[in-house]
Amino acid sequence: MLKKLRQKRISIIVLLIVAIICAFMLKERYLALVLCFICINTIAVTGLDILFGYTGQVSFGHAAYYAIGAYGSTLLSMKAGIPPAISILMASLISMVLGMIIAIPAAKLVKHFLSLLTIAFGQMVYIFISITDPLTNGYSGIMAIPHISLFGYTFTSNQSNFFLLLAITILVLIAKNRIIKSRVGRAFIAVRENTQAANGMGINVRYYKIMAFAISAFLTGLAGALYAHLVCFISPDSFTNTTSNLFMTMLLFGGIGSLAGPVIGSAILVIVTELMQSFVAYQMLIYAIFILAVLFYLPNGVIGILDTFRAKVKNKFGKKAE
Amino acid sequence: MIVQLIIGALMIGSVYGIVGLGYGMIYKASGLMTLAQGDMLMIGSFLGITFYKYLKFPFIVSLLLTMFIMFCLGEFIERAMVTTLLKKGAEPVYIILCTISVSMILQNSAMFIWGRNYLQFPSLFKTATVKILGYDIVPENLLCLGVGILCMVAMHFFMTKSKFGTSMRAAAQDETAASALGINVPATKGAAWGIASMLAGGVGVVVGPIFGVYMSMGAMIGQKGFAGAVVGGYGNMYGAIAGGMFFGFVETFISAYVSSSYKDLISFSVLIIVMIFMPTGLFKEQVME
Amino acid sequence: MLKLENLTVQFGGLTAVNDVTTEIEKGAIFGLIGPNGAGKTTCFNLITGVCKPTSGKVILNGKEIQGLPPYKINELGIARTYQNINLFKKMTVIENVMVGCHTKTTSGLTAAIFKVRKQREEEKAIIVKCMDILKFMDLAEKADYKASNLSYGEQRRLEISRALASDPALLLLDEPAAGMNGREKEELTQTIKKISQKGITVLLVEHDMRLVMSVTNIICVLNFGKKIAFGSPESIQNNEEVITAYLGGGLDV
Numbered sequence: 001m002l003k004k005l006r007q008k009r010i011s012i013i014v015l016l017i018v019a020i021i022c023a024f025m026l027k028e029r030y031l032a033l034v035l036c037f038i039c040i041n042t043i044a045v046t047g048l049d050i051l052f053g054y055t056g057q058v059s060f061g062h063a064a065y066y067a068i069g070a071y072g073s074t075l076l077s078m079k080a081g082i083p084p085a086i087s088i089l090m091a092s093l094i095s096m097v098l099g100m101i102i103a104i105p106a107a108k109l110v111k112h113f114l115s116l117l118t119i120a121f122g123q124m125v126y127i128f129i130s131i132t133d134p135l136t137n138g139y140s141g142i143m144a145i146p147h148i149s150l151f152g153y154t155f156t157s158n159q160s161n162f163f164l165l166l167a168i169t170i171l172v173l174i175a176k177n178r179i180i181k182s183r184v185g186r187a188f189i190a191v192r193e194n195t196q197a198a199n200g201m202g203i204n205v206r207y208y209k210i211m212a213f214a215i216s217a218f219l220t221g222l223a224g225a226l227y228a229h230l231v232c233f234i235s236p237d238s239f240t241n242t243t244s245n246l247f248m249t250m251l252l253f254g255g256i257g258s259l260a261g262p263v264i265g266s267a268i269l270v271i272v273t274e275l276m277q278s279f280v281a282y283q284m285l286i287y288a289i290f291i292l293a294v295l296f297y298l299p300n301g302v303i304g305i306l307d308t309f310r311a312k313v314k315n316k317f318g319k320k321a322e
Numbered sequence: 323m324i325v326q327l328i329i330g331a332l333m334i335g336s337v338y339g340i341v342g343l344g345y346g347m348i349y350k351a352s353g354l355m356t357l358a359q360g361d362m363l364m365i366g367s368f369l370g371i372t373f374y375k376y377l378k379f380p381f382i383v384s385l386l387l388t389m390f391i392m393f394c395l396g397e398f399i400e401r402a403m404v405t406t407l408l409k410k411g412a413e414p415v416y417i418i419l420c421t422i423s424v425s426m427i428l429q430n431s432a433m434f435i436w437g438r439n440y441l442q443f444p445s446l447f448k449t450a451t452v453k454i455l456g457y458d459i460v461p462e463n464l465l466c467l468g469v470g471i472l473c474m475v476a477m478h479f480f481m482t483k484s485k486f487g488t489s490m491r492a493a494a495q496d497e498t499a500a501s502a503l504g505i506n507v508p509a510t511k512g513a514a515w516g517i518a519s520m521l522a523g524g525v526g527v528v529v530g531p532i533f534g535v536y537m538s539m540g541a542m543i544g545q546k547g548f549a550g551a552v553v554g555g556y557g558n559m560y561g562a563i564a565g566g567m568f569f570g571f572v573e574t575f576i577s578a579y580v581s582s583s584y585k586d587l588i589s590f591s592v593l594i595i596v597m598i599f600m601p602t603g604l605f606k607e608q609v610m611e
Numbered sequence: 612m613l614k615l616e617n618l619t620v621q622f623g624g625l626t627a628v629n630d631v632t633t634e635i636e637k638g639a640i641f642g643l644i645g646p647n648g649a650g651k652t653t654c655f656n657l658i659t660g661v662c663k664p665t666s667g668k669v670i671l672n673g674k675e676i677q678g679l680p681p682y683k684i685n686e687l688g689i690a691r692t693y694q695n696i697n698l699f700k701k702m703t704v705i706e707n708v709m710v711g712c713h714t715k716t717t718s719g720l721t722a723a724i725f726k727v728r729k730q731r732e733e734e735k736a737i738i739v740k741c742m743d744i745l746k747f748m749d750l751a752e753k754a755d756y757k758a759s760n761l762s763y764g765e766q767r768r769l770e771i772s773r774a775l776a777s778d779p780a781l782l783l784l785d786e787p788a789a790g791m792n793g794r795e796k797e798e799l800t801q802t803i804k805k806i807s808q809k810g811i812t813v814l815l816v817e818h819d820m821r822l823v824m825s826v827t828n829i830i831c832v833l834n835f836g837k838k839i840a841f842g843s844p845e846s847i848q849n850n851e852e853v854i855t856a857y858l859g860g861g862l863d864v
Contacts, residue, residue: 199685292423
């Protein structure tokens with residue numbers, strides 16, 4: 001199987017690049033932070049991809065799970081004294097359960113209403129964390145969140161966090177790859193492509209839609225929790241609908257329904273955001289332009305362009321087009 | 323006190339209703355959802371204050387001019403963006419995303435043109451309050467309510483009695499049949515988006531004097547308007563008004579008797595509960611697959 | 612094997628299927644025919660759980676299945692193809708067929724993530740099985756093609772392949788010959804016979820009378836939702852009521 005060999009070769013090249021970046025990281029603090037953000041966003045957007053890219057269920061309020069993960073883990077570790085490594089897992093599970101709860105009505109709604117339900121949910125979570133002062137400190141946010149510690153070592157520096165986040169990101173991507181290439185993944189895609197035929201082929205569409213929500217909420221919640229313990233300060237500002245829109249933008253720009261799409265989308269948009277630090281005022285405009293660019297010119301994202309390019313090259317060299 | 327509350331509730335209810343009516347109209351005419359109505363209201367508000375305060379046009383001129391411009395804006399978005407995307411085979415979800423980006427562009431543009439500050443309308447009336455039946459009422463509230471009601475009534479007559487309005491309703495029900503009857507369906511769709519923006523912008527002009535004009539004023543109002551449209555039965559004009567009123571009252575009275583910071587949370591919770599248990603809304607519209 | 616008992620379904624004021632009782636025996640190639648709007652596809656939808664009957668029963672091997680959700684009915688051994696081809700367009704040919712294997716396999720989420728041995732073996736077995744089916748249906752060379760890139764006739768064959776992958780005891784074909792040319796119809800006839808030889812009972816809705824007469828061994832005729840005739844192809848061909856139904860009556864044949 002030639003495909004498998006090529007995939008193995010690509011993975012090795014990617015790992016080499018990652019290793020070189022890691023070597024570099026030992027010196028640059030700021031760059032390490034940016035890479036940390038890329039990892040975290042990749043995990044969050046991978047979650048969104050499972051939901052939207054693979055089962056076709058839209059979510060315009062995904063920052064809700066990001067917030068639940070972040071605030072959940074923060075409160076568990078700070079108020080209940082649970083070590084961050086465990087509170088992160090617990091918060092992700094809480095996010096997952098909430099995702100499943102939302103999924104139950106959501107799995108029945110037509111796309112338009114699903115959009116509204118997810119937006120409303122996102123807004124509700126945002127309002128909740130903004131006004132429940134005694135619990136979440138409201139708009140002022142929570143400071144001095146503990147870093148993650150594993151086996152006695154505490155990840156305080158940006159560089160050490162980067163290695164940890166990179167490892168987690170790679171695990172997440174491997175898990176995603178395994179899911180989409182399995183029976184479950186095929187069920188997801190069938191649900192997205194043709195619900196009626198999926199039902200006819202023995203796929204319990206509702207069950208798989210809820211499962212997709214669960215996985216999606218878990219991953220984005222995980223990303224949120226990791227974010228909290230990285231930057232050690234969270235406030236409702238990071239969990240607005242702009243954040244939800246940003247996740248969508250990253251996903252669409254990178255390319256939905258692919259492994260590398262979320263990675264590319266996160267990377268490009270995190271870098272753009274960082275470069276725009278001095279123009280924070282233009283932020284929404286830039287995101288809007290990215291969205292419009294995708295809608296009008298890049299419907300399949302960057303991955304789509306690469307695929308089209310590869311197909312053209314194949315054609316030129318006389319190989320059979322797929 | 324109760325009377326002021328009721329007037330306030332009616333006022334904000336009619337704002338939500340008009341915004342929601344626009345959402346419903348677009349849905350019925352083109353089967354699509356937009357999330358930019360709130361920002362249309364915001365732009366209308368800014369245009370209104372520009373004409374009235376800075377260019378010193380009479381209020382009624384400012385209002386009508388704003389509505390005209392907003393109509394053109396709505397039509398433009400439908401023709402230039404929505405129809406183009408649909409021709410490319412975009413699914414409705416992507417149209418929603420398009421309107422989200424329009425919303426972001428409108429907000430950012432407003433910030434560039436008018437700045438981040440909170441602008442104040444000069445007083446429209448000679449007196450701060452007016453005495454009606456022994457109660458002190460702020461005349462701007464009445465103006466807003468009045469304009470809202472006028473728009474609703476005008477819409478009712480336009481859609482039911484005028485030729486173009488009836489064509490719009492026909493096209494909304496069955497495009498092919500309407501087309502076969504010689505109705506210009508693309509024009510009705512463009513008009514729907516145009517009218518929705520026009521109404522939202524117009525209501526923005528009369529809401530500005532009450533709350534002030536600022537960049538993010540549209541966001542919450544847009545979402546509540548949307549919520550009202552859903553509760554009333556998405557797509558149904560009268561439902562949107564009823565739903566808007568519902569949220570207007572819920573909000574005003576919760577603000578007054580419970581706590582104003584929780585009003586939004588409660589509104590959204592109500593919305594989510596309605597979507598879960600009664601998504602067809604009060605007027606029973608089709609929402610599930 | 613499959614019994615329809617007094618099956619009736621009403622949509623608002625319209626009675627699409629009216630008190631239909633018939634039995635499909637195991638191993639038959641059973642034709643369900645009738646003029647347009649007779650209720651044939653509705654019967655399919657009733658059998659496969661897409662809609663619920665207003666009254667009456669659908670009994671599969673002694674078990675009542677009316678009203679069950681479609682995915683459960685597939686689990687019980689009934690698979691179908693659709694009038695408008697309902698393929699998973701963005702998947703490849705073989706992936707489409709692999710989806711068909713869903714009911715007979717069990718690997719779930721954790722098995723997939725941890726790639727346990729059982730899951731790996733199952734995947735290998737699925738691929739082997741699907742390639743066999745593709746060879747049987749003469750689509751094996753195009754296994755890696757995108758489903759949307761196939762010709763119309765090939766897409767219909769793919770739909771049948773996918774249905775076969777779920778190891779059905781009963782295969783429902785909804786107008787499989789629609790849009791086909793003469794040669795393709797001939798191939799379809801052969802395919803249906805091959806499928807029947809494998810022991811699968813076939814229930815066929817079709818408008819092309821020649822095809823129906825040549826491939827089926829028993830026919831039930833519907834008109835306006837009611838059963839008007841039942842029997843061998845020869846008897847149906849000569850049945851006055853059937854001829855009137857198709858030609859609209861008032862003509863001396």
